Amino acid sequence: xxxxxxxxxxxxxxxxxxxxxxxxxxxxxxxxxxxxxxxxxxxxxxxxxxxxxxxxxxxxxxxxxxxxxxxxxxxxxxxxxxxxxxxxxxxxxxxxxxxxxxxxxxxxxxxxxxxxxxxxxxxxxxxxxxxxxxxxxxxxxxxxxxxxxxxxxxxxxxxxxxxxxxxxxxxxxxxxxxxxxxxxxxx
Amino acid sequence: xxxxxxxxxxxxxxxxxxxxxxxxxxxxxxxxxxxxxxxxxxxxxxxxxxxxxxxxxxxxxxxxxxxxxxxxxxxxxxxxxxxxxxxxxxxxxxxxxxxxxxxxxxxxxxxxxxxxxxxxxxxxxxxxxxxxxxxxxxxxxxxxxxxxxxxxxxxxxxxxxxxxxxxxxxxxxxxxxxxxxxxxxxx
Numbered sequence: 001x002x003x004x005x006x007x008x009x010x011x012x013x014x015x016x017x018x019x020x021x022x023x024x025x026x027x028x029x030x031x032x033x034x035x036x037x038x039x040x041x042x043x044x045x046x047x048x049x050x051x052x053x054x055x056x057x058x059x060x061x062x063x064x065x066x067x068x069x070x071x072x073x074x075x076x077x078x079x080x081x082x083x084x085x086x087x088x089x090x091x092x093x094x095x096x097x098x099x100x101x102x103x104x105x106x107x108x109x110x111x112x113x114x115x116x117x118x119x120x121x122x123x124x125x126x127x128x129x130x131x132x133x134x135x136x137x138x139x140x141x142x143x144x145x146x147x148x149x150x151x152x153x154x155x156x157x158x159x160x161x162x163x164x165x166x167x168x169x170x171x172x173x174x175x176x177x178x179x180x181x182x183x184x185x186x187x
Numbered sequence: 188x189x190x191x192x193x194x195x196x197x198x199x200x201x202x203x204x205x206x207x208x209x210x211x212x213x214x215x216x217x218x219x220x221x222x223x224x225x226x227x228x229x230x231x232x233x234x235x236x237x238x239x240x241x242x243x244x245x246x247x248x249x250x251x252x253x254x255x256x257x258x259x260x261x262x263x264x265x266x267x268x269x270x271x272x273x274x275x276x277x278x279x280x281x282x283x284x285x286x287x288x289x290x291x292x293x294x295x296x297x298x299x300x301x302x303x304x305x306x307x308x309x310x311x312x313x314x315x316x317x318x319x320x321x322x323x324x325x326x327x328x329x330x331x332x333x334x335x336x337x338x339x340x341x342x343x344x345x346x347x348x349x350x351x352x353x354x355x356x357x358x359x360x361x362x363x364x365x366x367x368x369x370x371x372x373x374x
Contacts, residue, residue: 014321048314051327055337076303076322077264082272083334089276090338116263127235134201135263140238147270150242151277 004032004183005062005091008071009081010170011038019171026173027069030180035061037083062091069179072144072159073103073169078111080144092151100143100152101160101179103169108144112137158182191219191370192249192283194275195258196268197357198225206358213360214256217367222248224270249278256366259331259346260290260356265298267331279338287330287339288347288366290356295331299324345369 004027010019020038027034037058049057062068068091072080079085080102091098104111112131113122122137123130129137142149143159152159160179166172191214197206207225214221224245236244249255255278259267266272267289278285291298299318300309309324310317316324329336330346339346347366353359 012323014317014323016323051329051333051337052341054333055341058334059338059341076299077266079264079266079269081332082266082269083332085269085272086276086332086334086338089273090280093277093280112263130201136199136201136203142238145268145270145273146238146241147245147273150238151246151273154239154242154246 001031001033002066003064004034004036004067004069005065005087005096006034006036006039006071007068007084007087008037008073009075009084010071012075013170015171019173022173023176026177026180030184032067032180032184035065058087059090062087062096063094065091066096067183068096068098069176069183070098070100071102071176072100072148074111074144078115079108080148085144085148088148089151092155097157098152098155099157099160099179099183100148101175102143103162103166103172103175104143105162105164107141109137109139109141158186188218188220189253190251191221191223191254191256192252192274192278193221193223193226193258194255194271195224195260196262196271197258199262200357202358206360209360210363213364213367217371219254219367219371222252224248245274246277249274249283250281252278253283254370255283255285256363256370257285257287258289258363259287259335261298261331265302266295267335272331272335275335276338279342284344285339285342286344286347286366286370287335288362289330290349290353290359290362291330292349292351294328296324296326296328345373 006023013019024034070084070088075081117131120132140146149159162175193210197203200206211221257271257275262268304318307319327333336346349362
């Protein structure tokens with residue numbers, strides 16, 4: 001049974017154990033053995049661990065895993081949780097199979113316009129759209145920064161996106177389940 | 188001369204070429220051969236490249252480089268540019284020397300409180316501070332998500348932080364120069 005590292009910011013939720021438990025249950029139902037942040041139920045709770053100990057635990061789990069499935073739903077802003085992004089890059093460099101999913105249906109560029117610049121005028125006069133502060137806006141139709149999407153796609157992975165924004169994007173597992181199903185079929 | 192991959196969001200600046208040119212000049216002055224996003228001056232401009240081509244160019248540069256020096260100054264939010272975070276994880280997994288610097292003096296947890304929650308009440312009653320939405324706030328005194336700081340520190344790298352927020356955090360190269368100096372001495 002392949003081991004799957006479930007990367008994502010669920011550890012920060014008020015009901016983290018319930019949501020992560022359900023993610024692990026779903027992973028097993030598709031034939032994967034889950035690991036990743038918060039998945040070592042018999043270990044010390046994260047509140048008692050130093051940053052260094054949490055890092056070591058996660059890095060060891062990444063090195064032992066065959067697959068990464070990362071939740072890149074925007075977290076506290078317009079992009080994925082940075083810890084999750086670190087893990088995507090790390091596992092791609094290790095040569096693992098890496099997929100991602102997001103509960104946000106919009107492109108990164110659309111979120112920069114609608115959320116970060118909140119509807120302010122965008123300069124479209126050159127080949128590259130720019131915000132009122134002159135900063136270029138990625139325009140590649142990707143779910144997040146192109147390094148994430150193109151890095152995953154370069155190794156044959158997929159970024160599975162929601163068709164619509166769910167009521168509870170931090171907890172909705174519809175797109176997660178769909179990604180697991182696709183991963184199981186692609187194996 | 189060791190090759191240094193200069194990771195950071197400077198490619199998005201209105202004066203990207205000037206800022207990146209100065210970063211390359213400074214890297215050379217400390218004995219490093221710079222590479223990274225936007226550093227192949229004879230290649231097609233980034234506006235003419237697909238996401239896939241930009242990714243390949245950056246991944247090739249990462250694989251050729253000995254060192255990564257990443258600008259993790261918050262970009263469009265409270266955390267580092269996600270493309271840069273991907274590159275940090277990728278190069279640590281490749282076994283390269285990775286350092287980072289930031290022009291923001293505050294801990295990640297301080298930014299979550301002051302910027303994301305904008306002074307709203309934080310629940311400090313348990314061992315783990317939580318925002319009004321119940322989400323836990325990392326409390327490890329790190330510059331960003333612990334995976335970034337602890338990942339760099341686990342391999343002997345350093346995260347060099349500004350002592351005060353500069354007037355132009357997207358362009359100020361004081362902390363960058365300091366990181367280069369420390370890197371050159373540590374070599």
